[in-house]
Amino acid sequence: MRRTPLAGVAAGLALALAAAGCGGGDDGKKSGSGNAAGAGQLTGRGPITLVSGKDRSGNMQKMVDAWNAAHPSEQAKIVELPDEPNDQRQQMIQNATTRSDAYTVLNLDVVWTAEFAANRWLAELPKAQLDTGKLLPATVTTGEYRGRLFAMPLTSDSGLLFYRTDLLKKAGIDQAPTTWAEMWSDCDKVKALPEGKGVDCFLTEVGKTEGLTVSAAEAINSAGGTIVDAEGKPSVGTPQAKAGLDFLVNAIKDGRMPKAALTLDGEGGRRQFQAGKLLFHRQWPYQYDLANADDGSSKVAGKFAVAPIPGPNGPGAANLGGHNYAISAFAKNKASALDFIKFMADVKQQKANALATSQAPTVASLYTDPDMIKKYPFLPTLQKAIENAKSRPVVVKYGDVTAAIQGSVYDALGGKTAPDKALTDLQSKLTQLTTP
Template sequence: MVSSSHTSRRRAGSRAATKAATVGRRPAWAVAVVAASLATTLVGCGGDSSEPAADSPGKFSGRGPITLATGKDTTGTIQEQLDRWNSEHPNEKVTLVELPESADQQRQQFIQNAQTKSDAYTVLNLDPIWVAEFAANQWIDELPAGQFPLDKMLPAVVMTGEYFGKQYAIPYNTNAGLLFYRQDLLDKAGVQPPTTWDDMKDACAAVAKLPEGKDVDCYAGQFDKYEGLTVNFSEAVASAGGTVVDAEGRATVDTEEAKKGLQFLTDGFKDGTFPEEASTYQEEDGRRAFQAGKLLFHRQWPYQWALANAKDGSSKVAGKFGVAPLPGLDGPGKSSLGGLDLAVSKFAKNKATALDFIKFFSSEANARTNLKVNSAAPPYAGLYDDPALRRQFPYLATLKESLSGAVPRPVVVQYGDATAAIQESAAAALSGSKSVDAALADMQRDLSAAIAEK
């Protein structure tokens, strides 16, 4: 989940608060030239210079009770792991602080806690997109990278926790978007899982002719005006061969590729490929629709696998669906990179305990458990090739493929303002209040302004 691990609800707080809070942006994990460009142009600001320096890597001090601040634990697995830690560390217990499901609201609360220099949150479970912002503001401590098995993790995922070559966060899980589809209905219609957007529309038309397909809508993603819309828009642009921000850090939504990506989304609502109610869908809304048998295709994070396969009667599609890479304009599309990264608050107490807890919580054993219990995408490369896990989760090869080609959300200095600009214009196009051309022109202007802010 994004970040839920999956992304959630709409951006909280004023634009002014965001501008004051967001002062840094990490280099893109997949584009070395971006890293070089940012390293020469960005200056991490924030943090009162009168404050004492954070504990240096490997010298975290203080032991005792701590807290873990994270998005709502919808699976129950987090608390189970905390219970295990607490039983083994009775004098260093971890208390779970559950923040809203909304990623935007989570970020707001994390920032408020940091700006007040509160010690209420010890370990922060962050959307990777926030790591650079928190590091630049000196809200989180640099971690001793050598004390973690980062060499066993997917390199691209490890880099989500880096800022200017230093490790500020450790991956807890990762994420890539997948196409969930009704295998039973495609088989009955005699069609294969789609690799292009046109293939998907043709498949929907074929299934619609079946008696079983009468009340099944074609496709949904996350189209509410929140971080999920930034993810879905970015994926559509990348899947049409474009970029939202290029390797030089410039806004690039005034291109034909970006237009094709947004046109696919807007046309989907106009021609009925996407049900009208999908304009308000976040992750859980679409998941419930898919599990109820109302969708033929659903763009979703891997966590949906376990829930949709539940045998307790909560899912009407258990054993009836498959997973494929996202489709694109002319072939397989590209996913945005999601996940959750663990960091230590600069203002926390008992940081030695926090460091040990992150080692435990981000371990390969826990990642394996998270995969088995709630199909969370692990950061450890070896788990994707484990024969037993592949038998249990046949989509792992597909997920690994999606992760290998996943792209980060826009790499800009002021990410909060950038995502707001994307959401505003994309939502206007989807609702029909602006044409695709006008929406992209506005987005190009506002995104360029956000990039120019220091």
């Protein structure tokens, strides 16, 4: 998918983002507010649309086809948005602020719930009809806002370290690094081998996209800091935040991470890893199946494993990712949409999707399911990572906050701004954005 240069989109997005910046009041009376449906008011049956980022597996369509076969009068179709999460969010906001009923079910990044719910762009979901008790507890909170359920967790995510077992073995290393220093030491040993020529040490997403917010949060959290604390106050003016940012800055400065990383998105990094050009790669679980493909598309199939991301003194603090299904407050056929979400969230569907895509499920029992363990032996590692993962800032003005993080951190990584000043500037920006 590519950005679509339609006439009027720029103006529409400007209005949408302006409205997004106004959220936050208890009464929901703000720009962009609509006739949000309560948990007991999900009515209307008929066709629905599932709005989502690009599905590279093709399995989402198979699941929708199964729904359509059983619901001939409530057909669902997929509307695919661009790859980049920022672009997806903007298009969903544009739809909401124009009160359009074109979107029914929204496939939301877990950190968008607060913003969308606060602006009354989502219909509240009836907790009594959705079995959240079977889910990993960490995933349930991502769908809630002020104690009410607005989105059903469908897939979870946590950052993992993908690493080349074949190259480490040749260097006499039999396990993944648990600290940043160990990772750099392992890299030096591999680079000294003939097989290590042309292989970059490490990559995490640092292009000016949502992935940079993820990478910054993981580095800062791993060093014991936070971007926004538990009380919702900015907290990047600390030695721990500085240590996390320094890790990323020095990785590029010292050549541990290629400068080309500044222009790559998540898919660009995946292609680098599958081409055999990376020793260590911080990535989401979805890469596992793609990198293990036996159709010739991957040069590292059978030559890698995954482990927790490293930190300064031991395993790091991975970011909690994933996607939840929510219902647009402006959709017509909300009753059909609720049934569709129940169908997609069912344990059988989640298992089939996980086996087909390596996307992390939210149903807890699937992490000990024999079929799942057989195909994905790293599931216990992933479950622990999800349980211990930390979220990106949970704030109403998320779009503005993530843009501020990306801008300041990117300037530091590119050498435009010293890390100390970048964090000072970021603290000031975040204070303005999070002050009621």
